[in-house]
Amino acid sequence: MNGRQNSRPTLEQVAARAGVGRGTVSRVINGSPRVSEQTRAAVARAVAELGYVPNQAARALAGSRTDAVALVIPEAEARLFAEPYFLDLIRGVSAELAEADKQLLLTLVRSEQERQRFEQYLAAQRVDGVLLASVHGDDPLPDRVRELGIPVVMNGRRSEAESVPYVDSDNIGAGRAAVAHLVGRGRQRIATVTGPLDMYVARARLGGYRAGLAEAGHAPDEGLVAAGDFTEDGGRAAMRELLERRPGLDAVFAASDVMAAGARAALREAGRRVPDDVALVGVDDSPVARLMDPPLTSVRQPIEEMGRTMARMLLDDAPGGRGDVPKRVLPTELVVRESC
Amino acid sequence: MNGRQNSRPTLEQVAARAGVGRGTVSRVINGSPRVSEQTRAAVARAVAELGYVPNQAARALAGSRTDAVALVIPEAEARLFAEPYFLDLIRGVSAELAEADKQLLLTLVRSEQERQRFEQYLAAQRVDGVLLASVHGDDPLPDRVRELGIPVVMNGRRSEAESVPYVDSDNIGAGRAAVAHLVGRGRQRIATVTGPLDMYVARARLGGYRAGLAEAGHAPDEGLVAAGDFTEDGGRAAMRELLERRPGLDAVFAASDVMAAGARAALREAGRRVPDDVALVGVDDSPVARLMDPPLTSVRQPIEEMGRTMARMLLDDAPGGRGDVPKRVLPTELVVRESC
DNA sequence: CACCGGTATGGGAGCGCTCCCACCCTAGAG
DNA sequence: CTCTAGGGTGGGAGCGCTCCCATACCGGTG
Known part of the structure; x- marks a missing residue:
């Protein structure tokens, strides 16, 4: 990979062509107000004629900013x-x-x-x-x-x-909205598959889940909470765990669509129908959500x-x-x- | 967004510290062989002590390359x-x-x-x-x-x-491999949903499809070819068209997984089972393929x-x-x- | 009519590096 | 002992800009 060969025009050349000084051209290029309209036009023409483009490296060096x-x-x-x-x-x-x-x-x-x-x-x-x-x-x-x-x-x-x-x-709002929706559909035993709890985003969604349950007057039950890791496999494993611990669950809030896909697979394995037996909500509204069978309700983030x-x-x-x-x-x- | 304030050490300062000239430091930094081992060590120490990092803008300007x-x-x-x-x-x-x-x-x-x-x-x-x-x-x-x-x-x-x-x-190989696989499974009337034919990739996959059929001794049938545009909707529309034109088709090679997903939806609409009635192959081996129901056979590219x-x-x-x-x-x- | 404030402009002084030429020194050759 | 050949090294001359100070010029003031 070699450098450029055809040398491009410099500020100096533009200045010469426009019959002005270097500083003036710089002012025009950078849109300084301290230039007469006439001069500005002359410089603009010279720039156009020569096809001048400022050298970025020089700018960065002299001006200590890089764009x-x-x-x-x-x-x-x-x-x-x-x-x-x-x-x-x-x-x-x-x-x-x-x-x-x-x-x-x-x-x-x-x-x-x-x-x-x-x-x-x-x-x-x-x-x-x-x-x-x-x-x-x-x-x-x-x-x-x-x-x-x-x-x-x-x-x-x-x-x-x-x-x-x-x-x-608003990850807290996401968890809360998901739970509120599930409650609204009459679900009683709502579980959640969380993300890795060393990430704030996972804790926040879990917090929203808890807040949602509390607002609906449901008693908290830690048995309904299983930790995933934002992967499909993690979601599957967490879902299996939940089914074992709380076979009576009738809804799951998965903290991501990908984990929801894993959970969905685990539910299928266990012979639970979605949404008849277990309702499912994810987060991200990714393409995965649309393609799932049945299509997945999901909380959209404005990424x-x-x-x-x-x-x-x-x-x-x-x-x-x-x-x-x-x-x-x-x-x-x-x-x-x-x-x- | 303002520039950096704390000024970093320069080549010159490193040179002073190491008790050598500017050029020598530059040589060491750039790994030139024309430096004695002893000098190199002295410079390296000065660099480490000062925490020197070459200024990229200056390098780019002087050396006319940008990395x-x-x-x-x-x-x-x-x-x-x-x-x-x-x-x-x-x-x-x-x-x-x-x-x-x-x-x-x-x-x-x-x-x-x-x-x-x-x-x-x-x-x-x-x-x-x-x-x-x-x-x-x-x-x-x-x-x-x-x-x-x-x-x-x-x-x-x-x-x-x-x-x-x-x-x-190898997009031609992709089409060929897909068709060969379908032929091997005993499929007789193999259709294809292509990408937009102004893109070479789409033409190549179509070419591979045709080559695959020819190699298997199938007579070409343009009625089995429908143009999509690499979108899910495009795939769905193309599939509907194919079903109308050639209701007897028993396999489809879609030039992308996303279009295969669209085709799959159209097949479901039409009451065709996959793979029992119609076999389906896509291209990309994207996550979509794994998540489809049934999971999609697909040609993987080493992206x-x-x-x-x-x-x-x-x-x-x-x-x-x-x-x-x-x-x-x-x-x-x-x-x-x-x-x- | 000298003086002042403001605006428009020119151009020197770098920014920190690479390139390259000149110079030093040492060792082997003649 | 002089000469030559290089390896090592120092530092000048830019690279093409921006910054900023100095200068020129304008009309209005007292």
Whole structure:
């Protein structure tokens, strides 16, 4: 891979052509108001004639900003999350960044070593900001990035009291809505398959489930709670466990569609019909939900919108922090299908 | 979003600390052999002590290379392709680039305007190479990029005789393998739902289907061919059409899993059982295939491997072109499940 | 008519690196 | 002992911008 050969015009050449100074061209390029209309036009013409495009490296060096933002996704999660999650997120981030004419640098982190390398990378001043997806409870990276003085926004949070700016969806509301719906359909013994409880998102959905039951006046029963890990196999295993512990259950809230698919398989194994014997609700409203048999009721998160919001927050990040941590929690929405 | 405040050490400072010249430090950093072991050690120590990380912008400016590669994905396709396709591709590209210590710049192109902007972007010399995914038959972008003198590799090709380096999977083999399998199971009237025929990938799979039938001694019947568009709805519509034209068909090769899902729905509507009445084969081996009822036999493409191969080809792109266009066609593999 | 404030403009001084030429020194050859 | 050949090394000259200070010029003031 060799460099570019055909040398492109420089600021200086544009200046010469327009019969003005270098500084003036720079002002025009950067939209400074301190330029007469006449000069601006002359420069614009020279730019067009020469097909001038500013050299980004030079800009970055002189101006110490890069017009690029990194989106960091742990590879392990990329495999495991409901399929289109990250693609939707990327889509949202990308759309918003494009509007601001910023570039998206995607970093899939595969190992601890690559994480280290990423920190080096940040130190090399290659990005103006960082977006972090799928951060676990004890992850020090967000704080590390902040210490480097680089703006950062996370997707999701590490705990209830998060110290780093984040965008999350209303996971508590998701659990609550699912349970309310099941209660509304007359279900009495509602179980749940949770995600890995070291992730806030899993705890929040579980919290919503409990809150929903409490609001409906159901007594809590820990026997109706089984931990999964956001995988299909995990969902299947958790469902089997639940059926063993509480054979009389008549509904399940799975904290993800993928786990719901696993649960559905376990129910089929056990000869339970959905929704006749057991009603099922998932989270994500992924394509999987539509294709399941019967189609799965699921709580939709506005993933793409989260991506957009993250990017916007990052770009808006005003120099002077205004006291509290910027955060945004977006609403979720129940999509009702035949599984309950 | 403001710049970095804490200034990091520079080459010069490392040089001072190590008691050597600037050039020597540069040589050490870049692994030049023309440095004595002793000096190298002294510099390495100074680097470690100061926590020096080379400034990327300065490097790019002075050396006119960026250590970054752009991956371009048309947004329209990102929505439509079998779900994890692009994520798998990204994963492969990312892994390979990480090994070479290159950065991945992801560009989702939403509109003609954004395409233009992308060309500007290339002219700004921000990347050392370009990877293009999902290129349509008449797309001029690949040639445009080459004209700028930037190395480029495509995923898939625009036609049989492609002039730009590419990595593709064996789509003809995919169609052939699917048909051979169906013939082997004793199916007599094998139909196909194709992708949009302005895409080479769709034509290739159709070609494979025809070749497979010919090899089995089946007479061609254009009534058994219906065009889809890689969407579920398209698959459903095409299947209805086929059932109307050739009610006696006993097998269908759908050129994607998503279309197979649509076809499956149409078959259910029509009261045909799968696989008893009609056998079904898809392409992609996506999660959708596993979750279908019955699980779908599908032709797997090595997507992640394609991504890796693309990145490797791009990085290897030797300065002097050696006559013919570099290309790589990776094998596909039939994954048999209960749908036939 | 000298003076002032403001606006438009030119261009020097870097930003931190790579490239490359000049120079030093040492060892072997003549 | 001089000469030559290199390996090692230092540092000047940019790379193409942005920042910012200095300058030029304008009309209005006292």
